[in-house]
Amino acid sequence: MELKDAIDLLHHADKGITGSGHWLELGAGRGLFTRALAHCLSPGSLITAVDTDKNGLAAIPDTIGEVEIEKIAGDFSEILFPEKQLDGLLMANSLHYIADHHRFLRSMQPALKKQAAICLVEYDTTQANRWVPYPLSGSAAEQLLRGLGWVQIQFVQRKPSIFQHADIYSVLATAG
Numbered sequence: 001m002e003l004k005d006a007i008d009l010l011h012h013a014d015k016g017i018t019g020s021g022h023w024l025e026l027g028a029g030r031g032l033f034t035r036a037l038a039h040c041l042s043p044g045s046l047i048t049a050v051d052t053d054k055n056g057l058a059a060i061p062d063t064i065g066e067v068e069i070e071k072i073a074g075d076f077s078e079i080l081f082p083e084k085q086l087d088g089l090l091m092a093n094s095l096h097y098i099a100d101h102h103r104f105l106r107s108m109q110p111a112l113k114k115q116a117a118i119c120l121v122e123y124d125t126t127q128a129n130r131w132v133p134y135p136l137s138g139s140a141a142e143q144l145l146r147g148l149g150w151v152q153i154q155f156v157q158r159k160p161s162i163f164q165h166a167d168i169y170s171v172l173a174t175a176g
Contacts, residue, residue, distance in 0.1 A: 001032065001159075003032065003035055003036060003039075005159055006032050006033050006035070006036035006092075007036040007039050007040065008157050008159070009033075009036070009092075009121050009156065009157050009159065009168065009169075009170040010033070010036050010037060010039075010040050010090075010119060010121075010156065010170060011039075011040045011156065012156055012157040013157075015154055015156045015157075015172070016040065016119075016154075016156040016157070016170070016172055017037065017040040017041070017088065017090075017117065017119055017156075017172060018040060018041075018042075019041065019042060019087075020041055020042035020043075020044055020045045020087075021041070021045055021046075021086075021087025021088060022045070022046045022047075022048070022085060022086055022087050022088075023037060023041065023045065023046070023047050023048070023086065023087060023088040023089070023090055024047075024048045024050065024081065024086050024088070024089050024090070024111070025037060025047055025048070025049045025050065025090040025091075025092070026050050026076040026089070026090070026091050026094050027050070027051060027076060027091060027092065027093065027094025027097070028049035028050060028051040028056070028057065028060065028071075029051055029053060029056045030053075030056040030059045030060070031049065031056070031057075031059060031060035031061075031069075032092075033090060033092035033093075033121065034047055034049045034060050034064070034069060035060075035064055037090055038064035038065060038067040038069070039064075039065070041067050043065065043066030043067065044066060044067075045067045045068070046067070046068045046069075046070060047067060047068070047069050047070070048070045048071075048072060049069060049070070049071050049072070050071075050072045050073075050074060050076045050079065051073065051076070052073065052074060052075055053073075054073045057071040057072075057073055058071075076094070077097075077098060077104065081108070081111035082111065083110045083111060084110070084111070084112070084113050084114075085111055085113070086111050086112050086113060086116055087112075087113055087115075087116050087117070088112075088116055088117045088118065088119065089108060089111075089112060089116070089117075089118045089119070090118075090119045090121075091118075091119070091120050091121070092119075092120075092121035092170075093121055093122065093123075093168075095120055095122060095134075095136055096122060096123070096132045096133065096134050096135055096136055097133065097134065098134060099133075099134050101134070101136055101144055102144060102147065102148065105118070105144070105145075105148055106148060109148070114175060115174070115175050116174075116175065117172060117173065117174045117175075118145070118150065118172070118173045119156075119170060119171070119172045119173075120136070120141055120145075120170065120171050120173075121168065121169070121170045122135070122136045122137075122138075122141060122168070122169060123135060123161060123166045123167075123168055123169075124137050124138045124158070124166045124167045124168070124169050125137060125166035126140070138155065138158075138169045138171065141169075141171050142155075142171065145171070145173040149175075150173035150174065150175065151173075151174070151175055152173065152174040152175070153171060153172070153173045154171070154172050154173075155169060155170070155171050156170040156171065156172050157169070157170050158170075
């Protein structure tokens, strides 16, 4: 995937991530979506990128434009984040590694400010495999987010993927 495609998944046709603040990206890898997120956020914003791959995190610059990047090496499913610190949570192709989506996202809610946003990027499939062990289809993501109390849910973009002939989608949820 190219950077332009990743940016389109986060912000497309006046929908998606905008504004400023402190965003947490879980499963940052080598930073493709970190870079895309930085393009969507206003100068002065902060992204905390988390991944187990220290070499991948090292490939992410400390700043992108005027957005600062903080990097944390570790398993995001085991890290506790301070309460009411975050303006947004991005999980791009990472929630499908968590068996219990609901329980995990519920555990992240205390770290989010009242008016925070959450953005998920996933494959629109229900078929598991070794790369996507716990898939989350678009309709299941919408149901999950509504069940967690998110009021405004918008699908930002869909793009074709070679993975199981399923699209990759992005969904943004806000408190309302």
